[in-house]
Amino acid sequence: MDITPDTVALITGANGGIGMAIARKLHAAGAKIIVTGRRADALEPIAKETGARVILADLARREDVDRMHEEAGEVDIAVLNAALPGSGHLLEYDAGQIDKVFDVNLRAPVQSARYFGERMAARKRGSIVFISSISGKVATAGQSLYNATKFGMRGFALALRGDLEPHGVGVSTIFPGFIRDAGMFHDTKVALPSGAGTRTPEDVARAVMRCVRENHSELNVAAFEQVLGAGIFAVAPSIVAAITRLSGGAQIAAQMSEAQKHKR
Numbered sequence: 001m002d003i004t005p006d007t008v009a010l011i012t013g014a015n016g017g018i019g020m021a022i023a024r025k026l027h028a029a030g031a032k033i034i035v036t037g038r039r040a041d042a043l044e045p046i047a048k049e050t051g052a053r054v055i056l057a058d059l060a061r062r063e064d065v066d067r068m069h070e071e072a073g074e075v076d077i078a079v080l081n082a083a084l085p086g087s088g089h090l091l092e093y094d095a096g097q098i099d100k101v102f103d104v105n106l107r108a109p110v111q112s113a114r115y116f117g118e119r120m121a122a123r124k125r126g127s128i129v130f131i132s133s134i135s136g137k138v139a140t141a142g143q144s145l146y147n148a149t150k151f152g153m154r155g156f157a158l159a160l161r162g163d164l165e166p167h168g169v170g171v172s173t174i175f176p177g178f179i180r181d182a183g184m185f186h187d188t189k190v191a192l193p194s195g196a197g198t199r200t201p202e203d204v205a206r207a208v209m210r211c212v213r214e215n216h217s218e219l220n221v222a223a224f225e226q227v228l229g230a231g232i233f234a235v236a237p238s239i240v241a242a243i244t245r246l247s248g249g250a251q252i253a254a255q256m257s258e259a260q261k262h263k264r
Helices: 017-028 040-050 062-072 095-123 144-167 184-188 201-214 224-235 237-246 249-263
Strands: 008-011 032-037 053-056 077-080 126-131 169-176 218-221
Touching (some): 008 017, 017 032, 017 040, 017 077, 032 040, 040 053, 062 095, 095 126, 095 169, 126 144, 126 201, 144 169, 169 201, 201 218, 224 237
Parallel strands (some): 032 053, 126 169, 169 218
């Protein structure tokens, strides 16, 4: 779809570096921006930079999700970017923490897609972009909850694309790999094995623009070896699991889990 001065774009989780990069890119293209997040102080810089309208919402709270929809109103582009890490062994989580991961990572984007998608379909115009993860294509030990939400997002988005295509609404999913400079992985400060590639928040933002303008079903924003691993995983998951173990994947997952415990 084309972006005009009347185009309204909403970005959830805009308090982080990836969300900020997406907001900047859409603003530069001429869209009016709405940013959401839990903390006003974290959203203030990008709001000042882009002239964005701010909606404070904790997507783990269902009433906040509903209020965010009502305050946003009709939008032309919905970039559903907010997520929790969900890293660590399942047995380390209590029931409430499990619900929180699913509420933020899957329930909230599904509800947002329903709310905004209904209005886009009525206007025969719009684009919904889900920010998933390469973890939505490759399951790894120590990431079961995160994998569950991101695999679920992929299946939902693919089916929703078929539902909304006749109504002129695009549905796309982006799968970032390890992102440097900002984002959940960057914040852990965990070192990758030598030779492992990374991408930038700006790479993700460029992928969002391609999805909005060209209505791609899926785009990977990941290093070659991560995309290759996802391809092999689709047909031979046990092989990828073995390679991951041999390359120190369990240690990396454990380090990430320890660094992200405070977000449960």
